[in-house]
Amino acid sequence: LNGTIATSNDAVVLGAVTLGSATTVDTNATNTTGDITIGAVTGSNNNLTLDTTTTSGSASHTFNGDINLGTGALTVTGDAVLGANVTITATASSGTGITFNDKIDADDASANDRTLTLNSGTSSTINVKDDIGSSEALSGLTITQSNGATFQGGVQNITDSSSGTITITDTTDNKTITFKGGLVSADSFVTTTQGYNIKFRNDATFANAVTFQNTGTLDLGDSVSDDITFNGGVTESTSGTVTIDGTIVSSDDAISFGDFVIGKNLSITSAGGAITIGAITATGSFDLTITSSGGSANTVSVGAIGSSGNINTTAITGSTSVTLNGNITTNNSSGNSVTVTGTTINTGAITIDTNNTSNDGAITLDGAIAGGSNNLALDSGGADISVTGAIASVGTLTLTSAANATLSGDVDVTALSIDSNVGNLTFSGNGSSITNSFTPANSGTLILGTSGGTQTYNGGLTTTSVGSTVTLNGTIQTSNDAIVLGAVTLGSATNVFTNASDNGADITIAAVTGSSNNLTLATGNNITGADITASGAISGLGNLTLGDVGGTATFSNNVAAAQLNANNTVANIIFTGSTNTFSAGSTLANDGTLTFGDATGDSFTFNGGLTASSVGGTVTLNTNISSSDDALTFGAIT
DSSP: OOEEEEOSSOOEEOOSEEOSSOEEEEOOOSSTTOOEEEOOEEOTTOOEEEESOSSTTSSEEEEOSOEEOTTOOEEEESEEEESSOEEEEOOOSSSEEEEEOSOEEESOTTTOOOEEEEEOTTTSEEEEOSOBSSSSOOSEEEEEEOSOEEEOSOEEEEOSTTOOEEEEOOOOTTOEEEEOSSOEEESEEEOOSSSOEEEEOSOEEESSOEEEOOSSOEEEOSSTTOEEEETTOEEEOOSSOEEEOSEEEESSOOEEEOSEEESSOEEEEESSOOEEEOOEEESSSEEEEEEEOSSSOOEEEEOOBOTTSOEEEEEEEEEEEEEEOSOEEOOSSTTOEEEEEEEEEEEOSEEEEOOOSSOOOEEEEEEEEEEEEEEEEEEOTTSOEEEOSOEEEEEEEEEEEEEEEEEOSOEEEEEEEEEEEEEEEEEOOTTOEESSOBOOOOSSOEEEOOTTOEEEETTOEEOTTOSSOEEEEEEEEOSSOOEEEOSEEEEEEEEEEOOOSSTTOOEEEOOEEOTTOOEEEEOOTTOTTOOEEEOSOEESOSOEEEOOEEEEEEEOSOEEESOEEEOTTEEEEEEOOSEEEEOSOEEEOOSSOEEEOSSTTOEEEETTOEEETTOSSOEEEOSEEEOSSOOEEESSOO
């Protein structure tokens, strides 16, 4: 063929042809009768233009053989139909080597598995301007080589009993295969370890597992409404920059990405498959949501998030576990926050930082934290921190700043550091244990323990640097370490024990507001010098009980309580406050000395009576002892 071959809306049917020069076949179709049917084409480096009509859905082209134009270019206007498996080779020296202006479909997808292979060489591009497979599905689409390819319509229904495949064999390094228009759907999507880029700019769905292994860039989506679905899972093994601007979805299948950048709000969701991700950064203030739940694995593992400070809200859910391998940093936009939810939250040596110039974000960790002996730091500025689950195997847990911080689970850490930029702290987890000395310095209130629970401070406890009210609950104890308390309020019945084995495990306490709760103080039986020193006024107390006290229990300020009790595991007791009132029957049987008052103006009133006849040592009275018609029983007194 040579030159222009034209009809006036009449069909052209060609078998195998050879081009003698640049050739145009044009039927000038005005309806469906001006079709072009063509067999194998040998182009001899000449251009070929096939034109039925500019109106899609009217006259069409049927390709029954391969088209090899050498260095010529192919331009097709009007719908194309594959009557065979077709390979098109058009490797022009520049510009566009292969152009389809309209749709491409198979002839009969139910009866035939049609494949299309495109090769525009390394110097020219491929441009398909309308849908592929929207009416009759292809079973395969392959790009063997190009200088970039653009699919402006959808590439749909590339299916063949789960083996329909889009294959990108090669393209010039740093050139891009762009799926720009409508839905991309195929059973499989296959790439190679070549230097081309891949970009999806709309929805895409793949039935089988996909591995991206091109060594150029990868862009998934350009809008939060773009859904990229990998129903067999996805693995990203590229070496170029990965940008995700759409939504990544999988149905209980694994999702694996290395480092990537988000350019829009991003959601990655697997219905239970394992999600593994490297570091995540962003080009602007965007939200990040990662979820795996409801399936077989339900795990999420992720690297550093927001190192450039451009992540706004981060929400990560792995209903079985979440593993945090890097720092999480949010930006200064309103509404920023970090929420991590999982039965287990594994942490590396990380910092979660939502402390910004003017917009601080809340930090919520909802699950049991397993620290792997690493340190964990939480910094929320003027927003709140909430950790609801147990914390174990953490080196130093640092709360750098927060308006309100809550640790409500069993916290077992080597060290707990509470900086002065923390406002109120509620540390209520039953069974909590801190290895090193705990000296909180928060500026607001401090609540320790829970009613009926136990917390152990194995390096000692000092609360004198807390800026506001300290409330105690349950049992607060150490293992032979001193407890130094400023003014405290009892939130429930409270025990303070040091379990002393030497004379360093003293209890020192300032004022106590009892709120009608009982208080028991104990150091250690027969541990000489393990003392209790209460320097502040004690008011509104339920029962005051001295347990094992090997040294001296000294109360140098006013005491108002119900009962006062001590048995023979207590050594010496001294009360020197000016006004002391006990409203219920009290019994003292300590095996050391007992002293009431240090001035004649001091008063002691036991309105339920007092029995002190079993005190083992000298009983010294320096002031008046009275009751309201209740018995006072002493042994020998001085």
